[in-house]
Amino acid sequence: MTTPPSGSARLALATCAELPDLDPDDQLLRDELVGRGIPVDVAVWDDPTIDWASYQHVVVRSTWDYTERQAQFVDWTRRVEQTSELLNPADVIAWNTDKTYLADLEERGLPIVPTIWLDPATNMTSRAINSRLPAFGEFVIKPTISAGSRDTGRYDASATQQRMLAITHAKNLMAVGRHVMLQRYLRGVDTVGETGLVFLDGVFSHAVRKSALLSGPFRPADLDGALYRGEVIAPREPSAEEREVGGRVVEALADIFPGARQPFLYTRVDVIPDEEGKPVILEVELTEPSLFFQHGPGSAERAADAIAARL
Ligand SMILES: Nc1ncnc2c1ncn2[C@@H]1O[C@H](COP(=O)(O)OP(=O)(O)O)[C@@H](O)[C@H]1O
Ligand SMILES: [Mg+2]
Structure with missing residues (x-):
């Protein structure tokens, strides 16, 4: 068990009750921040005892239990934003927690999974x-x-x-x-795999390959209470085309959120090859993505630098 947040830090990394000490990947980020002399609290987003107003900055990380109560989660982000700078911003999170945002990207000419x-x-x-x-x-x-x-x-x-x-x-x-x-079902996910492109401060940082996750029809017992399906992750050198799609998403976001501070702290763009082998967007993660620091040498350092620059 981790010690409860002391409230003395100015920066909080938000997590969920099931991961009170973050997931191992985000622990790398926390360690980098602490190494820079930045006191960090890890706080559970729906813990009623947390005084969010005591934090100048709140970074959303492993809050993975919100999908069944998205409205409550978005309300929480709005409340936090009244007193703190939330990364990424609440408007962006409200948009990004519902995949209908893919239609907005498609409207801007981006290739999404049909x-x-x-x-x-x-x-x-x-x-x-x-x-x-x-x-x-x-x-x-x-x-x-x-x-x-x-x-x-x-x-x-x-x-x-x-x-x-x-x-x-x-x-x-x-x-x-x-x-x-x-x-x-795009079969490229079984061969080439899914590519997650991580951008920090709008700059491409690193990419990973995610193995295919779906084996068949949905069965309610599939997850058996787990927060997510286990996935096999490996570092990957993305193709020029994949990077280009990721970069275009970052540009489109600037267009979709003209009022928000740009670029966003983190953006992850997940692509799969379509039937012609062209990368198409499966999702864009601006809320609580795994950023796969373990698979991107220097990436936790870059993320910590990006946060430090905003404090
Ligand atoms: N159209 C698709 N073709 C192939 N695989 C898919 C497709 N949609 C989803 N998947 C698989 O299911 C996983 C989860 O889907 P995704 O759209 O990324 O939603 P989320 O990660 O938010 O649950 C993907 O990582 C991928 O393995
Ligand atoms: Mg996904």
């Missing part, structure tokens, strides 16, 4: 959902608000049984008011 959006307000019948599913190949059903592959399933379009499971999955999500995304 997505069909299902709105719970339309009360879609099973037949209507079925008509949206591809006729062949594999596809993915996931909610727009999620993290760590929660509530995400992969289905074979040519297997009737799996189509039925997919329809039930989508209906169950929409029955509780959740918006649903339907995407083709």
